[in-house]
Amino acid sequence: MKRHLLILLGTALMLIAASFIAVKAVAQYLQPRTAHASSNQLISQIMGSEVIHRNAVSISTLPPPSVAYPLIQQVDGVKMQLLGTVIVGDYFTADICYDFPTNDPEWMIGGMSPEYITLSNGRETIPVYSVGMIGDLKTDANGNYTGRCDHLKFPVLPSTSLENLQIVVSRIATPPSEAPDCEKAQKRLDNAHQNIKIKCTQSAGLGGFIVTSKPAEMDNHTANSIASDAFLDIVQGPWIFDLNSK
Amino acid sequence: MSKFKYLTVLILTILLVILTSFPIGGFVSRALATCSGTACDGQFPNSVGCDSPATTTYIAYPASSVLEMRHSTYCYTYWTRTTNTDSQGRSFYANATFWFSVSPYYYSVSSGAPIAANQKVFSQQRYSGSPFSSCGYVSGSYITGPVSSPCVP
Numbered sequence: 001m002k003r004h005l006l007i008l009l010g011t012a013l014m015l016i017a018a019s020f021i022a023v024k025a026v027a028q029y030l031q032p033r034t035a036h037a038s039s040n041q042l043i044s045q046i047m048g049s050e051v052i053h054r055n056a057v058s059i060s061t062l063p064p065p066s067v068a069y070p071l072i073q074q075v076d077g078v079k080m081q082l083l084g085t086v087i088v089g090d091y092f093t094a095d096i097c098y099d100f101p102t103n104d105p106e107w108m109i110g111g112m113s114p115e116y117i118t119l120s121n122g123r124e125t126i127p128v129y130s131v132g133m134i135g136d137l138k139t140d141a142n143g144n145y146t147g148r149c150d151h152l153k154f155p156v157l158p159s160t161s162l163e164n165l166q167i168v169v170s171r172i173a174t175p176p177s178e179a180p181d182c183e184k185a186q187k188r189l190d191n192a193h194q195n196i197k198i199k200c201t202q203s204a205g206l207g208g209f210i211v212t213s214k215p216a217e218m219d220n221h222t223a224n225s226i227a228s229d230a231f232l233d234i235v236q237g238p239w240i241f242d243l244n245s246k
Numbered sequence: 247m248s249k250f251k252y253l254t255v256l257i258l259t260i261l262l263v264i265l266t267s268f269p270i271g272g273f274v275s276r277a278l279a280t281c282s283g284t285a286c287d288g289q290f291p292n293s294v295g296c297d298s299p300a301t302t303t304y305i306a307y308p309a310s311s312v313l314e315m316r317h318s319t320y321c322y323t324y325w326t327r328t329t330n331t332d333s334q335g336r337s338f339y340a341n342a343t344f345w346f347s348v349s350p351y352y353y354s355v356s357s358g359a360p361i362a363a364n365q366k367v368f369s370q371q372r373y374s375g376s377p378f379s380s381c382g383y384v385s386g387s388y389i390t391g392p393v394s395s396p397c398v399p
Contacts (some may be wrong), residue, residue, distance in 0.1 A: 105301040107321045112331055114307040130306040132399050137301060137319070145319075148301075160352070175314070178297035178368055201365065204290040205342075205355040208329065208365035220335030224363050 008105075060152050073239040077101065078172060080109075080239040084166075092119055092126075092156045094167055094241075095134065097149040101235050105137055105145045106174035112228060116170040120152040121161045129153045165243040176231040178207045185209070185230040279321050284374050286323045288353065291371045296321035304398035307331075308383045310338060315380035315398055316368070316375030323371035325353070327384035332363050338384035340367045343392040346375035 071082040080098040089094070100107040110116040114127035134149040152167075182200035189196050197213040209231070214223035279286075279295040291297040296318040303324070304315040310332040317324050326344040330337070337360035344353045353370040361367065361384075372378065381397035383389070 105299050108302055108305070110305070112312050112329065127307070130304065130398060132305075133301075133303045141380055169380050175302050177300060178292040178316075178366075202292065204359070205369070206357065206365070206367055207292065208361070210362045210364065220363070221333045228364055 008101050020222065067243050071231070071243075073241060075237050075239055078235050078239075080169065082167065082241045085243065087162075090155055090157075091129065091153040092160075092162075092165075093154070094119075094152045095149060096152060096167075096169070097147060098172065098239075099144055101172075102233070103144040103146075104174055105232070106177075107145075107172055107233075108133075108148065108175065109150060109169050109172050111171065111173040111175060111232065111234075116173075117152060118168050118170075119156075120166050120168065122164045122166075123161065126154045126156065126160075129155050131177040163244065167239050167241040167243065169180045169239040171234055171236050171238075173232045173234045176208075176228070178202075180209055180231050182209060185227070188230040189227065192230075194226055194230075196223055196227050198230075248340065254346045255384065256268050274328060282321065286321050286371055286373045287375075288370045288372075290317070291318060291321075291323065291325055295319075296323050296371060304380065305397060306398045308396045310336070311340070311382075311384040313382050313396060313398060315344075315378065321371070321373070323373045324376075324378050324380075325369045325371040326380035326382055327366055327368040328384065329366040330361050330363050330384050332384070337362050338386060339388050340365075340382065340384045341389040341391045341393050342367045342369045342382040343380070343394070344369040344372060345379040345381065345392070345394075345397075347377060348375040352392045354393070356389045356391045358388075 058062075069082065069084045073080050078099055078101055080096060082126045083095040083097060085092065085094045096109065098109060108131070109170045110128060110131060114129070117128035117131070119126045119128075134151050136148040137145050138149075140146050179202050180200055182198060186198055189198065195215045196211060196218075198209045199212045200209045201207065209227065211220075211223050211227050214220075278377075281289055281294045281296070282336065286296060287293060289296075291300070292298045299320055300316050300318045302314045303317045306313045310330065312329040312331050314327045314329075315324060316327050324344070328340050328341040328342040330340055332338060339357050340361050341354065343355075345351065353372070355367050355369050357367050363374075379397050379399065381393050381395060383396060
């Protein structure tokens with residue numbers, strides 16, 4: 001009897017080990033095959049000067065500002081680093097890395113308006129044209145999401161002055177999901193006494209919300225903006241990077 | 247104990263061990279999504295639980311809209327999302343097209359009617375077939391998809 005129990009115990013232990021190996025192998029096989037290179041590779045490149053040299057091949061004759069990178073700004077506990085800037089064709093580009101305030105992969109700079117990230121020279125302010133993630137999201141040893149790096153593009157004209165440049169990031173936020181949490185957003189609006197009522201819609205391929213009522217004196221843009229923010233977690237900046245400081 | 251009983255106990259032990267070897271947390275969170283891998287191809291992310299958690303990998307700002315390439319950090323899928331962000335609150339037709347490198351090459355969703363400000367259309371998702379590209383915009387007239395500009399990346 002004892003012998004049989006030992007055999008059973010041994011078999012169980014072997015099966016546990018085999019199952020873990022099998023699960024790990026399957027998980028490895030199902031790893032994402034994405035369009036991005038691994039974050040470690042790209043982030044380590046960006047942290048050094050390699051990316052600047054690599055991009056410099058295609059820069060225009062406009063001179064990039066001379067700044068000792070990285071520039072680091074910390075607001076409300078959120079660290080943001082400007083790693084470098086170059087001018088590529090008609091675009092002034094900048095690489096920025098930042099930490100997430102919470103373990104949520106949705107965090108990103110700017111958000112639903114280009115006005116939240118701007119390039120200015122004191123005379124004109126240029127809203128960001130596009131933001132693209134560099135590599136993958138950064139994670140810690142426990143798999144928690146800790147930050148990301150982004151490539152920003154600002155459209156510039158040959159006549160645009162590159163003196164006294166500033167990049168201003170007004171906020172980082174979590175964009176609303178495809179199935180927004182209407183109840184939570186309405187509660188936030190009610191708690192803030194905004195007197196705005198919203199209604200969410202969701203079906204295959206369609207989602208979002210509409211403002212169903214607002215104070216008479218409030219314009220549509222303001223009502224939509226306030227309602228939109230009620231769906232988001234937001235850390236307000238600004239993070240200001242002065243590109244002409246020596 | 248007969249050989250048959252030992253065999254039964256052994257089989258039950260094997261089944262128990264295999265089941266308990268999977269991470270329980272994984273099972274719980276997996277239950278939120280009803281597809282995995284290429285089985286997610288062609289499905290709407292919000293219909294199969296892949297829309298959260300997700301992240302925006304690319305974002306651009308065509309007139310009165312926001313164009314995003316979205317990525318499920320759980321299902322490892324990608325799709326396109328176009329949001330009407332018109333500052334005057336006007337309704338527009340919208341399209342979200344997601345391009346990839348293998349047949350059928352794209353998923354395209356056009357709204358059948360104008361969508362209000364803060365409403366969005368999004369395409370079906372794709373697990374396989376990178377490189378990917380997301381295109382879309384809003385317009386005063388119906389948009390016949392697929393569209394190929396503006397796009398990210």
